[in-house]
Amino acid sequence: MLKTETPAQNHAQLDQYPTVDLVNVFADDQINAVGAVRAAAPHIAAAVEAALPRMEGGGRLIYAGAGTSGRLGVLDSVELYPTFSWPHERAVALLAGGASAMYVAVEGAEDDAQQGAADVRSVNVGKDDVVLLIAASGATPYVLGALREARAAGALTIGFANNADAPVAAEAEIGIILDTGSEVISGSTRLKAGTSQKIALNTFSSALMVRLNKVYGNLMVDFKATNAKLVRRAVRLTIFATGADEAAARAMLEQCGFHVKVAIVALSKNVSVEQAKALLESARGSVRRALGA
Known part of the structure; x- marks a missing residue:
């Protein structure tokens, strides 16, 4: 079983906790997200260095994900313009299920590898682009389809996952494992797995913008x-x-x-x-x- 799906043994009676303890457990568990990003720092730094010449050459940042992971990609992409004047057309977010999935879950969209590939083709991904593939499980079909199409197009691919040996990280040119372990609520990767993704994406894009003289x-x-x-x-x-x-x-x-x-x-x-x-x-x-x- 994936670590992110494994029930947390130390919180088997979660539904019986007093509310203040419940809140403290959720808050304290987020600390593990920071630790996971710190452990992955060398790989994030390598991703920044690899992305830099492509951005200097006019390439784009393209985010691909499903569910919470995809929404976090959208968030990072849209924040680059107001923070760093990064052009809208150079920060593209692909979300399984389309734009409406930002607000309403589109069931089954994450299982469509062919649509992931089609979405990458639809934005004409090329060799100067950097494609960020985000999946907590590391095996989301939509994301893997996007990854394989992006690699075929010659783009730099960077895979973010929360499980060791995840295909998204293994098949990308640079794999970033954010090992956050099991969740307080079993399988709910919108918790610390999602937090680690937010930190990692924020860290990657902010460091890249510093290198691009935006600071x-x-x-x-x-x-x-x-x-x-x-x-x-x-x-x-x-x-x-x-x-x-x-x-x-x-x-x-x-x-x-x-x-x-x-x-x-x-x-x-x-x-x-x-x-x-x-x-x-x-x-x-x-x-x-x-x-x-």
């Missing part, structure tokens, strides 16, 4: 200020990075469309917006290199 120091400097909260954030980050006062920071941001990267370089180097953009372009988007630091 300066530990500051989020490449986002779209599309609402009042983000405008305030842009001003704060510009002040923090440059030491400029609020009026100067806001004035420069208004000149460059609230692009924090450009404002930092322009204020720090005392150059025009156009000159700052040119410096960033020559530095491949790195604020640090544009500043000569």
